[in-house]
Structure formats: C-alpha cells, structure tokens
Amino acid sequence: MRSASATIRDVARVAEVSVASVSRALNGHSSVHPDTRARVVAAAKTLGYVPHAGARSLSMARTHAIGVVLPDLHGEFFSEIVRGMDREVSARGYHLLLSNMHADAALAAQAIRSMRGRVDGLIVMAPQLDAEGLDDALPPDLPAVLVNAHDDIGRAGFRVDNAAGIAAVVRHLVDGGRRKLVHVAGPSGNIDAGERREGFLTAMAEHAPGVEPVVIEGDFREASGATAVGLLRARGLAFDGIVAANDMMALGVMAALREADIAVPRAVAVTGFDDVPLARYLGLTTVRVPIADMGARAVARLIGALEDAPLTDDVETIDTDLVVRTTTGS
Amino acid sequence: MRSASATIRDVARVAEVSVASVSRALNGHSSVHPDTRARVVAAAKTLGYVPHAGARSLSMARTHAIGVVLPDLHGEFFSEIVRGMDREVSARGYHLLLSNMHADAALAAQAIRSMRGRVDGLIVMAPQLDAEGLDDALPPDLPAVLVNAHDDIGRAGFRVDNAAGIAAVVRHLVDGGRRKLVHVAGPSGNIDAGERREGFLTAMAEHAPGVEPVVIEGDFREASGATAVGLLRARGLAFDGIVAANDMMALGVMAALREADIAVPRAVAVTGFDDVPLARYLGLTTVRVPIADMGARAVARLIGALEDAPLTDDVETIDTDLVVRTTTGS
C-alpha cells in the first residue's frame, strides 16, 4: 500500500533487469528477449506501474498534447469546436490542453507562453487579437494553426468565408422581395464581425443597388439583438429584413419583434449566422458553419505537420451553406 | 533567428550568472541582488526566453494542470461544465487537460492512466462506469473528484439530487391536476437515469397513490423521446403528463406530440431535466441543474486539496430547482 507510485526503477529492480530494458520492453522495442519482456511486464503489473508522462515528454521532447487557446465563446460554438478537435485528437492518441483567453492581449500572450513545454503545437482562435499582438505572442518554435484570426501574419490557418455567407443571405432575402435590410453587426475588432459587415455592404451594393443599407452595432450577444430592434423602432426606420451577424443576436431580434407584435417573417424576415443547434429548433434561416469540422481539420493539419512535413503557411477557407428555414418565408 | 528556443542555460550565459540565479531571479525569490535580477531579466528578454513548463513540472513534481475525463456529452452540458471548470481553473493559474472517455471501460481506464505525470489531479465524470471499474482505473496517488459517478467507492465527489428534482416535478404535475404520468427513462446503467427513474416511482407512490406509473425506456437522446410517444400511442395508453429524464428527450416528446396534434400543455404536460438553454427558448418546464457551478466547485475542491488539506472522501450534493414554464400550464 505505497502511496508514491512506482517508477521505472522499481520495475527494473523487481524484474531484475536494467531500467533500459524496462523502457525497451514496455515500449515494444524489438530487441528484447521474450523472457526479459515477460519478467518486466509481470513486474510492472504487480507494482501497478504507470509511466510518468511528464518525464517521458521531457526526454523525448514530445508531449503528445496540443494546446488550444480560445476566447470566451458562447455555448454552442465552444462545445462544437472542442468536440471536433477532441474527436480528431483522441483518434490520434493526443490530448487537448485548454486555455481560455480573456480579452486582454497581455493575458492572452501570457496564456500562450505558459504552454511552452506542455504541448507540441497550438491551435489559436483569436478573432479579436490584432496581427501584431498574435505574432509576437506565439513562440517561434511552436507550430501553430490559427482559426479565424487575422490571416496576414504568415501562419497556417483556417478562415470562414464570411463574405460569401452573408452574400448568400442577402441574395436570398432580395430574391424574396425584401429590400430594406438592416445588418446587426458584431463587436468591432472582431475579424469575423468585420468581414460580415463588409460583406453585407458589398452584397447590398450588388443585389439591391440604390437602397441605403443600415447597420446597427451589436456585440454578438443575444441582448444586443433586442437592443438593435429597439433602436430601429425608436428611429422610426422602415425595414423588412434583419441580417444579424450571428445566431444569438438573431434570437434577440426575434424575441424583440415578437414583443413588438411585428410578424416574422411576414413583416420582417430574420437571419443569423453559425447555425447553432438552437437555430434549427426556432426555425431560423442562417448560414451553416461546419464548426466541429473546422476544429477537426485544424487538429489534423497540426498533427500532420508534427509528424510529417512541417506546416505550410497557407490559410484554408471554410465554406458555408445557406440554411433556409421559416424566418425568411414570404 | 535561432529556431530552437533558449533554455535557462542560455540566459545564464548571456547574463553571466549561474542557472540557479536565473531560476531564482525569474521566479521572484527574495534573495537576489537587484543588479543580478536586472541582468537576468534583460537577458531573458533579448533571448525571448520562455520557461519550459514540462521540465519545471518534473523537477517540482507539480504540473499545475488538472485532468478532466468526460463521457461523450451532448453540447450544452459539455460546454457548461467545462466552462465552469475553466473559470475556476484559470482564476487559480491552472490548466485543463481534456480527455473524452468513450464507453468502453478498458479505454476509459487507459485514458485515465495516460494522465499520470501530466496532471496534479483528476475530475472524472463517469455516470456509466461501475464502482469497481472506476476504482481500479484511478491511480491511487492521484487526487480525484468524481462528478455524478457511483458514490460508493469512497472518493470525493459531487452528486446531483435527482430524486428531489423528479419529486418536485411530480408534485408540480399532480398539483396541476395531472395523474396519468409517464416517465421516459434514460439509459440503463447510467446512474442519474437510474435515480430519476426510482425517484419517479417513489414520488408517484407518494403523491398519486393508486395510480399505476408507466415507465418507457429511452436513452437520453432526442429521438428516443419521440419514439416513446409513438410507443405510448401504439399501446393505446391514456396519459396527461410526460416526465422525461432529460431535456433532450423532452424535446423529442414535444415534437412527436405536435406531430400527433396532441396539445401541450392542454392535453398533455411535458417536463425535462437539466435546463439546457434550449429549454428556456421552448418554454419547457424542467429541473435546473447548476452545471457550470458543479464544474467550478469540483475544481475548487480539487485544487484546494492540492494546495492545502488532502481530499475528504465525502460526496457533496448539488441541489436543483424546479423551473416552471409553459409546457405544464393548466
């Protein structure tokens, strides 16, 4: 009933061989005599020996863990992307080391640095960090894959095609006869929010020329969707479609419209972005982003780089799909 | 432009001091001459030195990471509990090492063991593993907190008060005049599912004596809720209330009832368990489980044990709240 667990040396002593042999036997090396291996395995079993992953990592310079740095995400998005990563990671025998990155850039850099020596590579999702901040927070010797970050820092990454997604939404609404569209934007500084906003303006110029597009500021949170509707009504603006920059705000919009007795979709159509599970239940027309796949692909690319060729610096695009539901009926 | 990163020795060389001084200076030890400290800090900065957490852990026998072993969870629950843990963990300067545990007990044990040497303690959520399996999968020297596991193995843990939650639901329904209640149970072998089922039978015996309670098997997934309704109708059973063992099945139930043109709540009341965000949107009466808090409390208790007194073996109870919404109106 020893409380301290057995080390490789204990096993060696019990098996009456050297630690080198224990190491070889337990790691399936070829040149080990069957008898020796048997003795080692038996000894390990009676001692309840479990290799010390930390020591192993140090000596092999390989942790088999990958670090994930995420901002404070809303429920669905977070669980989906982590699920995707976990799926891929556990299939390849790696672990995931999580680190939430709070808004503060200094803290973010600190969080990233504190992973050196614990992980073999990094997946960083930092939509609000600027290119410069990110660049010198990332240790130069640690392979990293960026997910939805500013893509001009010459690192491997993935980017959602926000412009195309929003364009599909606008086209869909215009096809349905809507013209007076309003965009509820995400927080300034967030790259996805920025691209969706730009995409909206561009698409409006193309599909509804002559119409003055309206943009209301939001922050990706549900409450700001409701606030946006309040603002719109207070200003007395006419509108027949609201293009929210994400699903949560779209839900807030819908709640506020219902409260104001404005019929959806008859009077006003509503769309979101992301396609979180809630969207399906509430019949929200939105843009589907394959979140879990994105996570899995990021991991696959990182591990691939770790084990084979080094990381290439290009940014892969994640395509989206327009999902039409009931909030944009005619 | 060196690719290999600097070690403490490089810093020592540049600062012209010993590695011990570097270590002391960088870790804020008191007995270091200001000049020395300044030289060390400067050298570290010019070299872009970042301490190697792995080496540090090995020598201090402390990783400042805690391992989390979770089963395959559905979105909401997963993200909520991880969020709660992360909140607590990052406030205390620790990291979270994730490991999804798949159904297979052997794989689960393997996953747990592979964390030795990487973490200082473990949080394990294993509602489907039996006491014995869990007990010998857990390394004896690794502090562990169990969340919603079988509680008879003498380990620290947390348990949701399932019986009380279901009792509150039954009482609420009976108060509303419902008598012919049906329970859609979770998967057998799952401890929460078991307790909810038992709790249902007990509560029925108490609050609706003389009524024969009906239990239909489910598996916690949405589809099984719909299936249950189908079964019920096929058997021609009369019922005016459905008590699902979790929210997802309740949603399936609601969808099936709507499809069958059975009015909710007029003809049939529906309740869930967990209070995932979806429940609020759909007006589902349910039992709120403070999931994030549970995660945070588990972490707090574990880290507290790591840094102060050792872990006590008692199981703390997590209280629930009945949340009445529209699916149980009269």
Next chain:
DNA sequence: CTGTTAGCGCCTTCAA
C-alpha cells in the same frame, strides 16, 4: 547573495 551539484523519471546512444 551566488555558484555547484544532485536529482525529477524517462529514453537513448554506446559498449559490451
């Protein structure tokens, strides 16, 4: 206040 030295637990040449 500072440097030297010995590990932490494991893997891996290098000889035998």
Next chain:
DNA sequence: TTGAAGGCGCTAACAG
C-alpha cells in the same frame, strides 16, 4: 540482447 551513463530543462539543497 543487455547494462551503464548521459541528458532533456529546471529547481532545490548546500556550501561558500
């Protein structure tokens, strides 16, 4: 096929 020895990067006595 096996053992001895060095080292991964860092911390912690122990002397000076």
